Amino acid sequence: MRVFVTGATGFIGSAIVPELINAGHQVLGLTRSDAGAASLLAAGAGVHRGDLEDLESLRSGAAVSDAVIHTAFIHDFSKFAANCEIDRRAIEALGAGLSTPGVSGSQRTLIVTSGTGPGIPGRLRTEDDPPFPSSAGMPRVSEEAAASVESPLVRVSVVRLPQVHDRVKQGLITYLIDVARKTGVSAYIGDGLNRWAAGPVLDAAQLYRLALEKGSAGAHYHAVAEEGVPLREIAESIGRGLNVPVVSMSPEQAGEHFGWLAFFVGFDMSASGALTQQRLGWRPTGPGLISDLDQMRYFEA
Ligand SMILES: NC(=O)c1ccc[n+]([C@@H]2O[C@H](COP(=O)([O-])OP(=O)(O)OC[C@H]3O[C@@H](n4cnc5c(N)ncnc54)[C@H](OP(=O)(O)O)[C@@H]3O)[C@@H](O)[C@H]2O)c1
Incomplete structure (x- = not known):
């Protein structure tokens, strides 16, 4: 075609x-x-x-x-x-x-x-x-x-x-990394158990x-490929990569810390891909989100 x-x-x-x-x-x-x-x-x-x-x-x-x-x-x-x-x-x-x-x-x-x-x-x-x-x-x-x-x-x-995601970009997480870089802390909201697919x-x-x-x-x-990765695990991986502390924030603190991104950071954005796999025979094989994040080269331009 x-x-x-x-x-x-x-x-x-x-x-x-x-x-x-x-x-x-x-x-x-x-x-x-x-x-x-x-x-x-x-x-x-x-x-x-x-x-x-x-x-x-x-x-x-x-x-x-x-x-x-x-x-x-x-x-x-x-x-x-x-x-x-x-x-x-x-x-x-x-x-x-x-x-x-x-x-x-x-x-x-x-x-x-x-x-x-x-x-x-x-x-x-x-x-x-x-x-x-x-x-x-x-x-x-x-x-x-x-x-x-x-x-x-x-x-x-x-x-x-x-x-x-790959080892360079990861959707909204790329913006989370920018915030952690600028503020010197990698944050999540509350218990950080809300998940992102x-x-x-x-x-x-x-x-x-x-x-x-x-x-x-x-x-x-x-x-x-992954139905939901907890925000806390994402923040911990960013913390390891940037060598900055990982902290929990209240929703009130998050507004100032994350700016426009605060709207998304507290959300659960979990989703299934099962019907897609069934209907199209799609079989994702790539690495997991945390694996890609852990292999990011945070300090390379
Ligand atoms: N990345 C994610 O994890 C993710 C998650 C959910 C949804 N999405 C959606 O997936 C789609 C692709 O995202 P992406 O991450 O690949 O985006 P991206 O890397 O930011 O690429 C944006 C593309 O849009 C083109 N573009 C930007 N402004 C344009 C304009 N005024 N006129 C024509 N082309 C323009 C750019 O082409 P040129 O600069 O060459 O013109 C570039 O090819 C978007 O709809 C995005 O919102 C992405």
Whole structure:
């Protein structure tokens, strides 16, 4: 298939590109920069220059493709609500591009990225749970936007990501590390038993490919290899890596300590990936979150 990948130069997109190419697909990667274009060409992908706010560039990239995998997002959390709105419009433009009458006339595919989100009291969030409702703190509406472009011409599915990790980046944990570096303590809230689901980046890339090749219309897939790692264990690993003390904080202290991140740090974000494994035959094999964190090179630039 010819696949248009947005965010193709990012942490997750740059793992998806070789996963697709190695499986025989052709990739057209979106990027804004010369450096991004050079890295895409080196990976064997084609380059589509454009911006999430340039809807025509998104429409035209999608229109010449059999499928789109959308992973681009503007990660400036000081403008989170505005960036979620840009994401919504981008998904609608990608859907419109895929709805352009195609060369083959067959149904085309859109795979949208979302998060596994907050846990559900008393049980794990599953693939069959609806998206968590958007709110002032969680204004992301990628899944609602994806559902709105589903049509006989466009098959839509959603990959929900937990904290995706390797030895360099680990989702929101990368920001926790920055806070620990700046403040000289690695903190968690209360007993630190709230858990965050996690999955290795190479396994996540494989899941996008399986969703592309075998996914069902309207399905949600969870790139979850570990259902939940307690925040306290994450903070302890960061403490070991940075050689700083590990402390428990009250929710009141956490607001000042973590800034915008405080909203997430106290949350339980556990989730299951069992249905994804069952439905797509996905078998994550990568290292665990704590193993990757313990092998981070904290003091290298
Ligand atoms: N990493 C995680 O653990 C995690 C967890 C949950 C959800 N997610 C979601 O997964 C997706 C991928 O995350 P990531 O960690 O791979 O992100 P990332 O490393 O920050 O990469 C962001 C990508 O978005 C592109 N981008 C940024 N601003 C853009 C703009 N204005 N126009 C066009 N492209 C733009 C960048 O491309 P250029 O700079 O080349 O243009 C880059 O390829 C995002 O939706 C993210 O919110 C990630």
